[in-house]
Amino acid sequence: MPELPEVEVVRRGLERWVCGRTVAAVDVLHPRAIRRHLAGPGDFAAQLVGRRLGTARRRGKYLWLPLETEGPTGPDRAILAHLGMSGQLLVQPHEAPDEKHLRIRIRFADDAGTELRFVDQRTFGGLSLHDTVPGDPEGLPDVIAHIARDPLDPAFDEAAFHAALRRRRTTIKRALLDQSLISGVGNIYADEALWRSRLHYDRSTATLTRPRSTELLTHIREVMNEALAVGGTSFDSLYVNVNGESGYFDRSLDAYGREDEPCRRCGTAMRRRPWMNRSSYFCPRCQRPPRPHAAS
DNA sequence: GCTTTCACCTGTGTGC
């Protein structure tokens, strides 16, 4: 499942293989893959043909490719991409057979012999075209202006994050998954960072002291950087980078998916609890529940 | 205004 490290790996691949190339043709093979582009597949293709792609950018789990312009005001449009749960952006040779779940194909006006493919089994992801926030040097698409900066962004505001946590009347894992508070954290890295911080997922955000939230942020960054270093996390080949290679971080997970296995700190059997239509993995000894009856 | 719930999707695995 692509979270921030996986998306960053894809961004780097796009930067290397796609940036600076000019779009020659676009095939939309499944309309759901561009459902956020309200004007439809024909408009999506027509607006892209002839445009040169700028440097790939990322905020949290969103990626975008600015469409270069000659004006001094920066890019005014950008292709926005979200991989959802199973999306892949692959750079493939023209002659490579179509993937079973190929949704969008973008061909380029050059002789490099490769094309960009958006492949997505569960169709939660997609591409779309948007105006950018006026004056934004990175060409941030307007529809994701509400997404918070991610913890690997040098401009991430730790003091504001802590203040927001204290203001909220919610629990810590919900807050970590709220992309308007902090972006890029999904179910896997939330469980990993909470385990490292010895925090229970149901702990109230209002009870977190500044040192505790600082420590949590440190662990979020650690686990993301470690995943980045090995190319992201992959469980079932649904996630691969732009060259089709899987990440290896799943071998290093301490919490996620380790139900009944011994905690790597204290040896207690790890537990899984249904949580918001998904699962939370935690150590019942290291990560004490906030209320005696809240977990067993 | 803030917080919580649910629909959207498809492939895989399990139990009967």
Add this chain to the structure above:
DNA sequence: TGCACACAGGTGAAAG
């Protein structure tokens, strides 16, 4: 063998 069902989970609209 075939069927029903649970599960994976990010996002945003709708409900509370």
